[in-house]
Amino acid sequence: MPTNDAPPTALPVKIAGTGAYLPERRVSSAELEARLGLPTGWVERRTGVRERRWNAGETAAHQAAQAARQALDAAGIPPDDLDAIVAASSGPQQLIPCTAAFVQRELRAPEGRSLCFDVNATCLSFPVALHALAPLVALGAYRNVLIVSTEIASRSLNPCQPESFVLFGDAAAAVVLQRAGSGEASTLHLARFETHHSGAEHTQFRGAGSLHHPNDKLTTPCMNAFDMDGPAVFRQAARLAPGFVDDFFARLGWERGDVDAVVPHQASRHGLDLFTARLGFSEGQVVRNIAERGNCVAASIPLALHEAVTAGRVRRGDRVLLVGTGAGLTLGAAALTF
């Protein structure tokens, strides 16, 4: 439990627009059950996923730019007005340079006009980036910040782990962050995160870094794929999340019922159930898209937010909670007035 007891600093920032991109190819759970030799209905019972999208060759930056264009249109600004582009994903398009630089190019955003960099907190990359950029926007360092999460999990599936193989989907989702105008209610009230390294091995991709370098002959294909111990993640999250969320609401000064929409990371059906009843929220408060989207890693939270906004489920002025767990294990929550 964090001991930093500083009072929360509410920041006058606004998610001025949201956007998303889904690859065209739909992959049903029935198709994967046939491919992996699993009983009919096994995937949905275990994970809650009926269908997910799989990328058919487009780049992560292409996905990101499609989502970003929607978010820019919704915010009513052209790419020319972006001051910063932050790619907040679990992994890059290529190791160097950062994915955000390729998004700048794909968007035809003028070069030299924006800072580009990447933030990585796995499944919580989006709320962490929001947390890190909001003060800079509130202070006026940047007027228009694009935060985009783009994931192609389908290239890293582990055929030896049916439960994680069937869980993930591909997507990108983006927001444009601006300073809230005087008279606008939009606010980032509080964001809190805590990392528990004892869970570091529960969700891993061991390769693609200096430890098991791609050119190292000892690096195996399994190291270059997701490696998840779902039950271990769930047990650790179930143990820690209630205290984390209680503490978060105590600092925030809200009751659970004050939240109009809870947008959790779409980790799995069991993960979503944990972040609903066991944390004191009603089913009607919680946004779920895992059945049609799967777990889209860092894109899950902004994608669920975008779909809730376009469906009219989240409206300007609503109180929204972004919440979930990411590899690390990290717990995180961000409370905002949309």
Added chain:
Amino acid sequence: MPTNDAPPTALPVKIAGTGAYLPERRVSSAELEARLGLPTGWVERRTGVRERRWNAGETAAHQAAQAARQALDAAGIPPDDLDAIVAASSGPQQLIPCTAAFVQRELRAPEGRSLCFDVNATCLSFPVALHALAPLVALGAYRNVLIVSTEIASRSLNPCQPESFVLFGDAAAAVVLQRAGSGEASTLHLARFETHHSGAEHTQFRGAGSLHHPNDKLTTPCMNAFDMDGPAVFRQAARLAPGFVDDFFARLGWERGDVDAVVPHQASRHGLDLFTARLGFSEGQVVRNIAERGNCVAASIPLALHEAVTAGRVRRGDRVLLVGTGAGLTLGAAALTF
């Protein structure tokens, strides 16, 4: 040129301690000339590097923890007091989870006490992380933030490119960031960055991401190594840096001579020369460690800063400029009172 003309917001933050770690193994340029069949003296003439350290098997997180312990000691705080750990490097230890979570473990920092995430802006990762975390520290969200850059470039050298093969060294460097107390002069005055995607192919590591996945049979060993067109980087930097730095100083309200120490990214001898005479600084203002350290990627700037602090070259209250280029191509500068 950025058009965001918002006035700079000076932030009352202090680099309370610095630290560094260098692997024991020294690799001389003569050794590499013999290995690569290069003429004697070729390496130092071309790059300015006489010697660099190469990692002998320790992990990136181990390197980071050694540097972090020094920084924590210098700041006079135990690992238990860290509220956030940010790994600001050009690549991770492994793709998932973030390197910072492994640093939390290596430091024996209590789990659940700190947020851990990674920031990637290649060689400018450290000043970008400083820029992103400083407002959160100034606002009181975090009391003690560790920013650590840890690089093992020696595992990604490209034997087909002698000029980049001989350029890089391994290192880690860290700082502890705190809010400046009342009466303390320490300030982050201004940080500015701009990314020019036309330079994205000048410095690349094409693998280790979704584009050329490690498990993709079409991914070649060369894709999993540094790929640099040094002259192209230099030409672009030489064209853009003067205007960028002029604009930075105009916003800052400082003259070149007001700076006590310029700490540039140690890109190469020619890169350092560019950031000295051609930008209006005197040789005496500029901190250089490339001869003994090589280009340590993201660790270069914080390592040069640490060495300047421990040598008494940078003292409390001095005006310091962190400046340089990173893959992207990104130009960046941060002005602080140490």
